[in-house]
Amino acid sequence: MGPGVSEIDIHGLSYTYPRGPTALTNIHLRVSAGESLGLVGPNGAGKTTLFRCLAGVLRVPPGVIRVAGLDPGHPAQRRSLPAKLGIVFQDSDDQIFQPTVFDDVAFGPLNLGLPADEVRQRVEDALRQVGLAGCEQRVPFHLSGGEKRRVALAGVLAMRPEILLLDEPSMYLDPRGRRDLIRFLKGWPATRIIAAHDLELILETCSRAAVIDQGHIVADGPAQTILADRELMEAHGLEVPLSLRRS
Amino acid sequence: MTLQFVHLADNDSWLGRRDARWKLAGVLLAAVVATSLHRLFTSGIALIAASLLVAVARLPSWWLRERLAVVGWLIGPMVLLLPWLPAGAGPVWHWGAVRLSWSGLNLALLLALKATTLAFLWCALAGTTPLPSLLHAAQALRVPGIVVHLVLLTYRYVFLLADELARLRIALYVRGFRANWSWRSWRVIGQLAGILMLRSHDRAERVGQAMRCRGFDGRFRSLVCFQTSASDLGLFAALVGTAAWLWIWDRA
Numbered sequence: 001m002g003p004g005v006s007e008i009d010i011h012g013l014s015y016t017y018p019r020g021p022t023a024l025t026n027i028h029l030r031v032s033a034g035e036s037l038g039l040v041g042p043n044g045a046g047k048t049t050l051f052r053c054l055a056g057v058l059r060v061p062p063g064v065i066r067v068a069g070l071d072p073g074h075p076a077q078r079r080s081l082p083a084k085l086g087i088v089f090q091d092s093d094d095q096i097f098q099p100t101v102f103d104d105v106a107f108g109p110l111n112l113g114l115p116a117d118e119v120r121q122r123v124e125d126a127l128r129q130v131g132l133a134g135c136e137q138r139v140p141f142h143l144s145g146g147e148k149r150r151v152a153l154a155g156v157l158a159m160r161p162e163i164l165l166l167d168e169p170s171m172y173l174d175p176r177g178r179r180d181l182i183r184f185l186k187g188w189p190a191t192r193i194i195a196a197h198d199l200e201l202i203l204e205t206c207s208r209a210a211v212i213d214q215g216h217i218v219a220d221g222p223a224q225t226i227l228a229d230r231e232l233m234e235a236h237g238l239e240v241p242l243s244l245r246r247s
Numbered sequence: 248m249t250l251q252f253v254h255l256a257d258n259d260s261w262l263g264r265r266d267a268r269w270k271l272a273g274v275l276l277a278a279v280v281a282t283s284l285h286r287l288f289t290s291g292i293a294l295i296a297a298s299l300l301v302a303v304a305r306l307p308s309w310w311l312r313e314r315l316a317v318v319g320w321l322i323g324p325m326v327l328l329l330p331w332l333p334a335g336a337g338p339v340w341h342w343g344a345v346r347l348s349w350s351g352l353n354l355a356l357l358l359a360l361k362a363t364t365l366a367f368l369w370c371a372l373a374g375t376t377p378l379p380s381l382l383h384a385a386q387a388l389r390v391p392g393i394v395v396h397l398v399l400l401t402y403r404y405v406f407l408l409a410d411e412l413a414r415l416r417i418a419l420y421v422r423g424f425r426a427n428w429s430w431r432s433w434r435v436i437g438q439l440a441g442i443l444m445l446r447s448h449d450r451a452e453r454v455g456q457a458m459r460c461r462g463f464d465g466r467f468r469s470l471v472c473f474q475t476s477a478s479d480l481g482l483f484a485a486l487v488g489t490a491a492w493l494w495i496w497d498r499a
Contacts (some may be wrong), residue, residue, distance in 0.1 A: 082460055093407055096403075097457075161461070
């Protein structure tokens with residue numbers, strides 16, 4: 001899929017939790033191949049729900065979402081989604097469940113049915129990418145919050161997805177870890193959507209930003225313009241990042 | 248909490264090099280037989296056999312001690328109490344109001360022997376086989392996938408639950424709660440257990456979602472390749488042979 005071609009296409013997505021509130025209302029969003037979109041909004045705005053709909057975790061009607069040519073609303077296509085789309089959850093503890101770091105990172109590639117040598121290679125590469133080379137035999141529950149975050153990211157990277165969804169990626173990271181993450185995201189060629197309250201991170205890693213509030217996309221445009229719009233940001237419970245306030 | 252689950256580095260003992268499938272099958276059969284023994288003598292022999300297995304496993308003594316301590320804490324009170332409780336047939340010794348029964352003593356010793364044997368067998372197995380290999384072996388032995396995953400997730404999430412509980416306890420403590428025997432205290436503890444269950448349920452949901460997002464389709468996959476050698480068959484034969492011999496002797 002070449003640049004400019006839409007890799008994520010959401011057309012009129014609404015989602016209501018069973019016996020719960022309406023989380024998303026008539027979402028229209030397009031993300032091109034290789035594009036980096038920052039999704040910002042207050043707590044409970046619908047960022048995580050949108051990610052879960054895209055990943056096929058929450059059931060959506062067919063024909064509403066198209067991700068890397070697949071429809072998460074279609075059961076057979078939904079099963080092929082993990083090879084194309086990787087999601088890093090907000091809480092890394094939800095994502096790490098194997099007894100060793102190696103086994104955890106290998107979990108996804110093994111599920112893709114790759115040969116053993118390829119799995120080992122991918123695990124090695126992914127751990128190197130996140131700066132955890134040499135930690136293969138460590139036990140996940142002995143890791144710090146930041147290290148767990150890196151393992152969760154490595155577990156997704158090892159699947160070499162075309163699209164990466166990151167939900168609050170800088171959470172639990174210390175300044176150095178955050179800086180490493182930003183450096184990594186800048187160099188990562190895949191299409192990505194980053195949902196975060198860390199607006200400086202969005203500013204550094206995303207060319208485009210969308211504001212979501214109460215299940216609606218209320219603004220969408222260049223990150224510098226959107227995040228610098230004080231009126232817009234304050235109207236939706238956000239703040240202009242410090243770096244934009246100074247300039 | 249985590250001490251009980253400390254992951255041992257690769258065990259390079261003769262037992263550690265054995266095929267996990269044969270080891271698991273043999274140890275499980277031996278464990279079933281050890282629990283079904285009725286006599287002290289045969290249970291004692293089973294314990295000696297299990298200790299030999301632990302010796303072959305060359306496990307670190309601190310690791311073994313920690314696990315045996317847990318068993319001690321679990322069964323210790325029962326073992327200490329049983330001889331003094333009114334029991335069935337057999338001689339009874341009286342010292343004033345205190346009485347000691349042979350049948351209670353017999354039961355306590357039997358319980359201690361069996362529990363230690365099972366602990367030794369489990370340590371020999373778990374200490375020489377990494378968990379992924381063990382789970383893969385269980386799957387190869389046709390243990391239902393749901394059981395294999397239950398073990399895997401229990402292993403991982405018992406720590407999260409412990410952390411969750413610790414956080415809740417701190418939250419209660421900093422707000423002035425001190426557990427005592429009052430009705431209110433029990434009610435708070437009950438609520439705490441309920442919250443813990445709800446949080447665990449939510450967590451389980453999210454873990455399931457995360458697993459599906461990484462392509463999980465209900466089958467447990469591993470890089471472990473099993474290869475059966477003559478030594479594996481020898482180990483299995485020795486375990487099953489000893490178990491069968493003890494079982495027959497116990498019932499003779």
